[in-house]
Amino acid sequence: MNAGVGTPAEATEEVLRLRLYVVGRNPKSIIAQRNLTCFCERHLTTPYQIEIVDLSSNPEIARKDQILATPTLVRLTPAPERRVIGDLSDSDSVIFGLDLPASVSSAI
Amino acid sequence: MIRPSTSLTKAKTGIQGFDQITGGGLPQARSTLICGGPGCGKTLFAMEFLVRGATDYGEPGVFVAFEESIAELCENFTSVGFDLTALMEHQHLLIDEIKLESEQLTTAGAFDLDGLFLRLADAIERIGAKRVVLDTLERLFASLPNPQVLRTELSRLLRWLKDRGVTVILTAERGDGTLTRYGLEEYVSDCVVVLTHEPRNLISTRYLKVLKYRGSSHGTNEYPFLIDHHGISIAPITSVTLTHEASRERLSSGVEHLDDMLGGAGFYRGSSILVSGTAGTGKTSLAGHFTAAACKRGERVLYFAFEESASQITRNMESIGIDLRPWLEQDLLHIHATRPSFTGLEMHLTLMHKAILDYSAQNVVIDPLNSFAESSETKQMLEVKAMLMRMLDYLKQQGITGYFTSLTSGGAALDHTDVAISSLIDTWILLSAIDSHGVRKRQLGIIKSRGMSHSSQTREFLLTDQGVKLLDPQAEISRHLSGSERVAEENRLRALHSAQQRKLAYQREQLELQRTLMETRIDTLRAEYGLRAAQLEGLLEAEAKTPTTRQAQPGGTT
Numbered sequence: 035m036n037a038g039v040g041t042p043a044e045a046t047e048e049v050l051r052l053r054l055y056v057v058g059r060n061p062k063s064i065i066a067q068r069n070l071t072c073f074c075e076r077h078l079t080t081p082y083q084i085e086i087v088d089l090s091s092n093p094e095i096a097r098k099d100q101i102l103a104t105p106t107l108v109r110l111t112p113a114p115e116r117r118v119i120g121d122l123s124d125s126d127s128v129i130f131g132l133d134l135p136a137s138v139s140s141a142i
Numbered sequence: 143m144i145r146p147s148t149s150l151t152k153a154k155t156g157i158q159g160f161d162q163i164t165g166g167g168l169p170q171a172r173s174t175l176i177c178g179g180p181g182c183g184k185t186l187f188a189m190e191f192l193v194r195g196a197t198d199y200g201e202p203g204v205f206v207a208f209e210e211s212i213a214e215l216c217e218n219f220t221s222v223g224f225d226l227t228a229l230m231e232h233q234h235l236l237i238d239e240i241k242l243e244s245e246q247l248t249t250a251g252a253f254d255l256d257g258l259f260l261r262l263a264d265a266i267e268r269i270g271a272k273r274v275v276l277d278t279l280e281r282l283f284a285s286l287p288n289p290q291v292l293r294t295e296l297s298r299l300l301r302w303l304k305d306r307g308v309t310v311i312l313t314a315e316r317g318d319g320t321l322t323r324y325g326l327e328e329y330v331s332d333c334v335v336v337l338t339h340e341p342r343n344l345i346s347t348r349y350l351k352v353l354k355y356r357g358s359s360h361g362t363n364e365y366p367f368l369i370d371h372h373g374i375s376i377a378p379i380t381s382v383t384l385t386h387e388a389s390r391e392r393l394s395s396g397v398e399h400l401d402d403m404l405g406g407a408g409f410y411r412g413s414s415i416l417v418s419g420t421a422g423t424g425k426t427s428l429a430g431h432f433t434a435a436a437c438k439r440g441e442r443v444l445y446f447a448f449e450e451s452a453s454q455i456t457r458n459m460e461s462i463g464i465d466l467r468p469w470l471e472q473d474l475l476h477i478h479a480t481r482p483s484f485t486g487l488e489m490h491l492t493l494m495h496k497a498i499l500d501y502s503a504q505n506v507v508i509d510p511l512n513s514f515a516e517s518s519e520t521k522q523m524l525e526v527k528a529m530l531m532r533m534l535d536y537l538k539q540q541g542i543t544g545y546f547t548s549l550t551s552g553g554a555a556l557d558h559t560d561v562a563i564s565s566l567i568d569t570w571i572l573l574s575a576i577d578s579h580g581v582r583k584r585q586l587g588i589i590k591s592r593g594m595s596h597s598s599q600t601r602e603f604l605l606t607d608q609g610v611k612l613l614d615p616q617a618e619i620s621r622h623l624s625g626s627e628r629v630a631e632e633n634r635l636r637a638l639h640s641a642q643q644r645k646l647a648y649q650r651e652q653l654e655l656q657r658t659l660m661e662t663r664i665d666t667l668r669a670e671y672g673l674r675a676a677q678l679e680g681l682l683e684a685e686a687k688t689p690t691t692r693q694a695q696p697g698g699t700t
Contacts, residue, residue: 057256062254066251089257093260093261094264096257097261101257102240102257103255103286104253104257116246116248117247118248118250119247119248119286120252121250122251123252124249124250124251131248131249
């Protein structure tokens with residue numbers, strides 16, 4: 035489990051917490067990490083947290099967190115949970131999938 | 143086409159009957175597709191494969207559940223006697239529950255199923271699994287977008303599992319006109335098993351068919367199968383060869399004089415006995431005698447009743463002096479009473495097969511055998527016949543004595559059995575009733591009895607409160623007459639008697655006459671003798687007087 039990357043945020047309920055599940059040296063995973071960083075920098079206007087989880091070193095997490103397809107990006111907060119699968123190359127789909135409120139994103 | 147079985151190792155499923163059909167189970171280290179509609183027993187088949195593998199063959203298994211939760215699975219399988227919780231605690235089984243919530247899922251770019259691979263790899267390593275079930279993998283298609291990616295990933299998954307040497311079962315729902323809804327059969331080429339659940343003749347029955355088994359011969363029939371509290375069991379398979387051991391041991395029929403008619407000793411152990419006759423001729427009573435006799439020898443009897451309930455049979459048997467209750471209490475006798483229409487015909491035979499196995503019966507009574515045939519249509523007759531043959535074959539193979547009754551319908555010839563199983567029958571007893579002048583006379587005859595010299599007489603018998611009594615052939619004549627027939631018979635006997643008397647008197651007269659004749663002859667002979675003797679005496683006297691004159695004659699004149 036890697037430490038959070040990105041802008042540090044205050045511990046409020048409004049904070050956007052994202053977690054990306056990846057598989058080690060899988061090219062799609064590497065691309066997804068890069069895409070996520072770009073996406074956040076470009077579209078997110080409010081504070082957010084990003085956590086990267088490498089399943090190859092902790093496979094039981096995949097079972098615990100119900101991960102099937104990789105890479106998977108999960109919006110942990112605000113509830114409810116949202117999931118986006120893929121290498122996150124399609125940023126429109128990421129915005130749609132994460133169901134980000136208009137206030138936190140500067141999309142389109 | 144059929145390669146020697148050594149070329150392919152098989153993983154025993156432990157599912158009753160299945161390993162026989164496939165000659166040893168599923169292909170080891172390969173994948174098998176189990177497909178069928180909802181409620182066919184796919185999940186059960188797959189789970190039983192794992193449970194039996196873990197408990198009987200020391201092969202732990204991983205169950206990947208795409209449809210049900212662990213709690214649901216544990217609960218559902220309690221009813222078939224599988225304690226999944228205990229198996230999981232002992233690391234013999236690992237259930238990985240996969241939740242697919244498609245409504246919260248969006249795709250943004252390329253993905254693969256490495257998450258699933260990792261989970262599976264972890265699960266397999268954790269318990270050292272040799273068997274894996276994916277139930278139902280196709281749910282992925284409904285939940286994840288991009289079927290093209292899924293297909294690629296699927297074939298990668300199967301290759302990957304093959305490399306790990308695990309035996310895999312995939313389950314899939316049957317599609318419209320195709321084996322599976324998403325064409326999974328394209329990826330699984332080693333073994334395909336189809337389960338169906340279809341009503342035939344308004345009665346629903348489950349069937350199993352091995353559609354394909356690469357590198358192995360297999361039964362190609364549709365086999366009816368059954369799900370009960372011990373899991374799946376598939377109907378016995380018709381034996382191709384007649385290899386059963388023929389016993390020389392003889393068993394009493396329970397009726398004293400009937401044993402005399404059967405070469406003096408009764409039936410052979412392990413033979414098939416058919417008692418046929420019209421209604422009310424005492425078929426069940428004879429079966430009762432046989433049952434009681436077997437129980438008395440301490441053997442186990444399984445009695446299948448298709449017309450009466452267990453208590454009805456015991457009561458009726460009591461009325462003819464056969465008390466079955468002690469045997470029921472000692473568990474030497476079990477009466478299995480069901481209606482023929484309760485389930486499909488073939489299912490009956492599957493149920494019966496299972497019951498025989500479970501009870502380890504040495505004697506089986508089926509009363510009556512043809513109740514199946516009656517409840518079926520003509521086009522099913524062949525099917526029924528085939529199944530009955532399988533049943534009888536099975537009994538013979540196991541050395542179980544089979545005692546069957548068969549009801550002959552009124553119009554049919556008495557020696558006509560509807561199911562035409564006579565060739566499988568070793569001893570065939572025919573009961574008939576003759577209605578004469580207001581009284582039904584029951585008769586018993588032995589049509590055939592293989593391997594023994596049997597009586598060819600037709601004997602009258604009575605149903606008394608001490609059971610079936612065969613009457614002596616000599617005493618048969620006027621024992622059971624009444625009314626005008628009795629009078630007629632008496633007259634006939636009287637006439638017969640006086641005729642006999644007259645005949646004797648006549649003979650005596652004749653003899654007397656002969657004696658008189660003889661005496662007369664003696665008298666005549668004596669008289670003749672007297673006459674001759676007198677004549678001779680006369681001549682002698684005359685001779686004594688004349689010698690001088692005779693001597694003088696030569697010296698006389700001339």
